[in-house]
Amino acid sequence: MAEQNGFALAKVRKSYPTRSGEVVALDGIDLVVPRGSFTVLLGPSGCGKSTILRLLADLEEPTAGTVTVHDETPAAIRRAHRTGLALQDPSLLPWRSVRDNIRLPGQVMGRPIPNERIDELLSLIGLEDFAKARPGELSGGMRQRVAIARAIAIRPEILLLDEPFGALDEITRQYMNEELQSLWASTGATALLVTHSISEAAFLADRVVVMSPRPGRIVGEVAIDFARPRTRSLLTEPAFHAVCDRLSAMLHAGGEPAMADA
């Protein structure tokens, strides 16, 4: 049977009118990813990674071209609350407990999440003992775990993650990536994660889409077929380093980053 489309972007262009003229964030973007796969968008700052994610989340509309998510419009998917979204800033409600933050999307949808599901999520993210804690009492890594649990609480078909672990130290970030992999596997969602990190991309993805800036375009795609579940021992394997070297070469051939710190 043919694979079903997860995300499909065809001839997508996105530009923004600004005082100094039109900024072309994306141009000529064609991308199809299979349903249930984990795709990583990798590229330097300003290449349009977050713009693609925002188009899929229906937070923006393309200037030209079409975007479909599970064969429907992003707007239809958003209205049906079928997307889980986690951003770099976990944006938890500070006055609500961990349990009540995870509960929130179900309340917004008018479809309460059963207590047993919340217990299961708390144990998946290892925060059973923090169910009653407020976000201010948690570390950055713990807050991100809550944000991911909140994103998957409604069992989304689509998981969109914009550098969710960008602010974390390398050791915590690797731990979170392993955790994210098992959370994703437990949902079967079609996932898209945005990152600057080559090793994070190679560790998590079924497929890495490499982008370059000015205007944002896709310079290549690499299928990553390491067996799952992947563990940190993969990071020391020569085959993993070979994939990272290949991604690095594609990134550098794709053009100069828009910012010096990319």
Ligand SMILES: Nc1ncnc2c1ncn2[C@@H]1O[C@H](COP(=O)(O)OP(=O)(O)OP(=O)(O)O)[C@@H](O)[C@H]1O
């Ligand atoms: N609302 C906006 N108005 C004007 N320009 C914008 C707007 N949003 C994004 N851009 C421009 O579009 C380009 C792509 O931005 P985007 O945030 O998608 O990049 P990115 O690859 O995700 O970068 P980063 O990794 O730094 O988050 C950038 O040049 C940015 O300045």
